[in-house]
Each structure stands twice: as C-alpha cells, then as structure tokens.
Amino acid sequence: MSKLNVAIQGVLGSFHHQVALRNFGEDIEILDFTTFEPVARAVANGDADFAVMAIENSIAGAILPNYDLIDRYGLSIRDEYYLPIGHQFMALPGQTIQDITEVRSHPMALLQCKAFFAQHPHIKLKEDTDTASVARDIAAGNWKGVAAIASSIAADIYGMEILAPDIQTVKSNFTRFIILQKESVKPATEANKASIKVTIQNQKGGLAKLLTLISENGIDLSKIQSIPVIEKPWEYAFFIDLVFEDHAIFSQTIEEIRTSFGEVKIFGEYISRKCN
Ligand SMILES: O=C(O)C(=O)C[C@]1(C(=O)O)C=C[C@@H](O)C=C1
Structure with a gap:
C-alpha cells in the first residue's frame, strides 16, 4: 500500500514536521515546501493527500495569509492539532550568547521571542523560511556567530548547542495547526x-x-x-x-x-x- 503524502512548510525537525508525525504516525511521505502557498497547491492538485498548516499562535496571533489560502484553494479542514511550542536559542557548540551577532528563524518564531531579544539588543533578527532549516544551514556552513531559534528535536538532529532554553515570551506557548484535505470531508459524528x-x-x-x-x-x-x-x-x-x-x-x-x-x-x- 502506498504511503500517505503529507505536505508541510519546513524541513525535518520543524514544528510542522513534528505535527505531521504526531498526527499521521511515522510511516508517511513528507512533501516539504519553503512557503505555505505550494503546500495548499499540492493538496488542491492532488499531489498531497493532506497538509498540515499553522493557523494561529497563542503569543503571536493569527497567520492571516493562511486563511486566504484555505479559501482560495478550496481546501477542507478535517482536524486540528495544538502543539506546545518551546523555542531553544541554539548555535554551533562552544559559543556563548555574547558571541552571537545574528539570529535567523521563521517570522512567527521571532515574534514569539520578542522579549528575549529586547534583552539582547546586540543580536540582529533575520527572517528565514523555517526554524529547523536555519539549524541545518548553520551546521552545514559551520557559521559562527549565527544562532537559530528552533525545537530541541532540531538541536539534536543538527548537532546544535542550546545557549538559552525556552526563550518564548511566556512559557505556556501553543500553535494551533489545521489538517487540510481536498474534498469536503464527511464530518466526524462527534464533530463539535x-x-x-x-x-x-x-x-x-x-x-x-x-x-x-x-x-x-x-x-x-x-x-x-x-x-x-x-x-x-x-x-x-x-x-x-x-x-x-x-x-x-x-x-x-x-x-x-x-x-x-x-x-x-x-x-x-x-x-x-x-x-x-
Ligand atoms: O518554522 C517552523 O518550524 C514551523 O513549523 C512554522 C511555525 C509557524 O508557521 O508558526 C510553526 C510553529 C511555531 O509557531 C513557529 C513557526
């Protein structure tokens, strides 16, 4: 039997990737994209069976363009998933926070850590495609002085050292993801x-x-x-x-x-x- 294809924004270790595995199990084919529009398109044109899409976060608020994508691509919401989000400030091993001059991450992740960076004004903020891909790129390029904000799973996968744990503005931080598919789904009998x-x-x-x-x-x-x-x-x-x-x-x-x-x-x- 062929595996389910699940479209996500982000790479191995991203929060989308974690939700895909938790929701559908490990035995799936992940189609990863750098932005949300091709994720929606992949479901609409049948390349993906499902998509996982972040829609709102308890600190940073709604991801407005994603509402438009669901509407424009005629997608159906079949389920939702609330993931607790812990952002770890990480870099190549052996550095301190003082050595870091730049941090790159997904714009929603940067927004969730604003208070931490207000206390470290020497660090320049740069938006990137997703949390985990920055950790991957730092490791691959051996970039000193650059940090990522990502999950502890991403730190393990890409060999990063965590310089400051759980830097989100409030500890209890959740992102709500929706699980999308193409046809309108017959609602679960217990739908509420x-x-x-x-x-x-x-x-x-x-x-x-x-x-x-x-x-x-x-x-x-x-x-x-x-x-x-x-x-x-x-x-x-x-x-x-x-x-x-x-x-x-x-x-x-x-x-x-x-x-x-x-x-x-x-x-x-x-x-x-x-x-x-
Ligand atoms: O960059 C990631 O790891 C993502 O999965 C994206 C994303 C988002 O789109 O909001 C997911 C959860 C967190 O809120 C931060 C970033």
Whole structure:
C-alpha cells in the first residue's frame, strides 16, 4: 500500500514536521515546501493527500495569509492539532550568547521571542523560511556567530548547542495547526467545532446582529478573524470558529445566518482538540 503524502512548510525537525508525525504516525511521505502557498497547491492538485498548516499562535496571533489560502484553494479542514511550542536559542557548540551577532528563524518564531531579544539588543533578527532549516544551514556552513531559534528535536538532529532554553515570551506557548484535505470531508459524528466564512455588508450593527444570533443559539464563538475582500476595498469577510454541543442547533444556526446575511462557506466540521 502506498504511503500517505503529507505536505508541510519546513524541513525535518520543524514544528510542522513534528505535527505531521504526531498526527499521521511515522510511516508517511513528507512533501516539504519553503512557503505555505505550494503546500495548499499540492493538496488542491492532488499531489498531497493532506497538509498540515499553522493557523494561529497563542503569543503571536493569527497567520492571516493562511486563511486566504484555505479559501482560495478550496481546501477542507478535517482536524486540528495544538502543539506546545518551546523555542531553544541554539548555535554551533562552544559559543556563548555574547558571541552571537545574528539570529535567523521563521517570522512567527521571532515574534514569539520578542522579549528575549529586547534583552539582547546586540543580536540582529533575520527572517528565514523555517526554524529547523536555519539549524541545518548553520551546521552545514559551520557559521559562527549565527544562532537559530528552533525545537530541541532540531538541536539534536543538527548537532546544535542550546545557549538559552525556552526563550518564548511566556512559557505556556501553543500553535494551533489545521489538517487540510481536498474534498469536503464527511464530518466526524462527534464533530463539535466548525470553521466558517461569512461576508457581511458594512451596515450599522451588522456584525453585532451576527454575534447576537450565534450567542442566542447557545453556540460558543471561539475565534473571529476579519479578512479583507480583495476585490472590494474596505469590505471584510469574517472567518469564525464555532464550538457547539448539539449538531442540529449548529445546522439551524447556519441556516439562520444564511437567511440574514447570505452565503456561508463551511470549511470543515471537526472535533475540538483544545485542552485548557
Ligand atoms: O518554522 C517552523 O518550524 C514551523 O513549523 C512554522 C511555525 C509557524 O508557521 O508558526 C510553526 C510553529 C511555531 O509557531 C513557529 C513557526
């Protein structure tokens, strides 16, 4: 039987890679890309069975362009995964923090460690494609004075020394990843969460009306994100995550939103994996 192809952004040891292995097991084929767009494309054109895509982080917030990719490439959300993120500040063995003049990492990782770098202003920040590829490149190029921010798994794989552990601004740091596939998935019978998109006209009280409707139906709105409608400057679509106990009430709520606001796109119905 052929292995599952799973598209990710990042290389061996990246956080995406870790989520792919934890979610699908070790016996998979990883298709790795340096940016998110080819990840979405690989699923849309059938090269990959699934994709793993980071969507928001508890310190740095949403990865807005990824909402647009899911929408534009017609992808379905089949599941979600919350990964605890510990960022290790690492370099070639034998150096101290004072020897480091530059740190490279994924922009989301740099954002999650802002407080640490405020205390070390001699270190220049540079955005790179992913956390682990910087560790790999430092090792391959024998670059002294350059550090990576990546996981301890990446430090082991690429032979880096950790100069400062867990440098994320708050210890408890999570990234929420979504698992994507092409066709709309038959929802799990126990699905209690859904991701939807609603476009509402800019009219007085429009958003308040939508939120009231959701709340009065007893549904928990766990996330709302506005995304610009690029063909219509200054109009916004709302990407909303809803958590519910009763699927029938969720379906009825969607019908009520359709009646009042027009088209509602459902990206997926799945099981909430959030643990408090
Ligand atoms: O660079 C990595 O290792 C990634 O998997 C990317 C990524 C992200 O896209 O947010 C994943 C988790 C962390 O939030 C930091 C970076």
